[in-house]
Amino acid sequence: MSTDDRPHLSFAGRIAAFPGRYLVGHIALVLALFFVPAVLNSDSKLQILNLALIYGIAALGLNIIFGLGGLLSIAQGAVMGVGGYTLVFAMAGTVGVVPALLLACAGGAVLSGLTGLAAIRIRSHYFILLTLALAEAATLLVQNNPDLTGGSNGMPLEGSAQIFGWDLTTANGLYYCAMPALIASWYLADCFKRSRHGLALRTLSADEYLAMMAGVATGHARFYATVIGGAFAGLAGGLLVVDDAYIGPQNFDLDTASLLLLIIVLGGPGSNVGTIVAALILSILVQGTIMFTTLGQLAYGVAIIVLIVVAPGGLAGLARLLIARASQRVPIVTGRWRYRPR
């Protein structure tokens, strides 16, 4: 980490300090990304890319909860689902697509905030089991209320997903919605990570008692983390529904949750860039072949295990290792498969 000149800024303060160090880089990035659909020139490829962007947004949210806060949430798939259903209900009630997406954010934040309320009191193993129960209960509710949610079969998205005649249901249209959403999420996630709230969260996941001694309100910090992370997931869930023009419980089950967790592990817990790169790689792989065949599932499970065992810091750890090696600053390799984190 580079040294930070203003570590005291709050999350809101960080956001208000826009553009900070980002200006030139962001403008260049946005310009470059604007031309991606023209370069790809294929709807099917663009659709896969869109999915990757959407999972990237959800994974950025989970990165705040799990990567920074150390809270292993298995409910992130269900949180996405709540976002999706909120969007569907809102749009059936003739709300426009943009307010509906905001409502989806809020819905996700509420469900995830519920786990956060519990996380004030319980954590580690108990939190994991609680989120598992919540995810299973949400699936149960959806499947057993077919009149409301379409049950296991799901239901189509009603209402027109258009902003001033700009159609979000086409691959091209969605790209120009999902890409800015991802960049905004990335910016917000980075602001959060580098704000004093993010610092507090990282401290408490590293050492709870140390954080308490330093004056961190640990319960609050965890709660905020789950709310913000949940809002990201809600947005992603809403976008996913717009993308498919359909909603069904199978898009938001434990497989989704474990895909998101795998993205974090591959990217390196706590690293936003790593998370986005991992989301791109994994979503493209998964959408390509993996999840649809049993053999692919097997490979996927093996990949989870191998990644966890062999690459503790994920892609971000690997990158840090290579940079440190190149600049010869730290003696890094200690023992088998490990590097000493700075």
Add this chain to the structure above:
Amino acid sequence: MSVLAQAIVSAIAAGAVYGLIAIGFSLTYRTTRVLNFAQGDLAVFAGYVAYSLLDFGLPFPFALIGGILASGVMAGLLDRLVLQYLYVRKIVFPILSTLGFSIVLQSSMQLIWKSLPLSLPSIASQQAFLVGDIAIAPSAVAIFVVGIAASGVALWVVDVTRIGRAMRGCAQDREMTSLLGVNPRMMYFIAIVASGLLAGLAGVLITPLIGLTPFRGLGLSVVGFLASILGGLGSLVGALVGGMLVSVLITLAGTYLSSTYAYGLAYLLMGLVLVVRVRGLFGDEIEAVRQV
């Protein structure tokens, strides 16, 4: 009244099996601090192996024992190939890796035995006899007896024997116990293999009741989680009692309220226990406070 009694009686046999899964789960947790998401899949795996051995022509009891051993071996592989490298890391990583292992196991079973439901013959006759006006199947009695006996053996090993004492020591203070000449890694290995064997036994016992499909595992794991949380995570007696309670609760809710929300009620109860009384029925307060 007789409906109530009938429901409870039929729930208790399944409860003993859930208790076995929960005991394995609690044993792994209290020794290694890992939540084993593959516990239910190990149970299903044992059922499949027993099915294949039976198909191969082995006598029924040997086929069952083979299945149980197979899931013990699989649990051993989990420890040797995966978990032993992860005990030094943050606890979420080994837990995440068991989730991966569960996916591996599930898809392997799907590849080998396909997705069509299979079944095993029951260990005793399913022809029910009447006590008063309650029908009791000998198979349910047998499942109950075997389940309780196996739980008793597990409890005895952990509470009385030297190995059990060493295991409990590892759970409380790993460094101290290793200074006293115990190899903690060995204890972890034993705990996980023992949990695998318990899961295997649960699997071959419950297969005649619920059938075999590769996707049953997660459901069984979740029931095991529910049971061990209810009884107090880490308490073996609690796990057994919790298994009974969960089974009775699900059956009663299915009989009197609605069959679709029976599990929902169980999740609700688990959430309540977690928020209101983390240590459950029999959990150790200090233990719970240290972890929570």
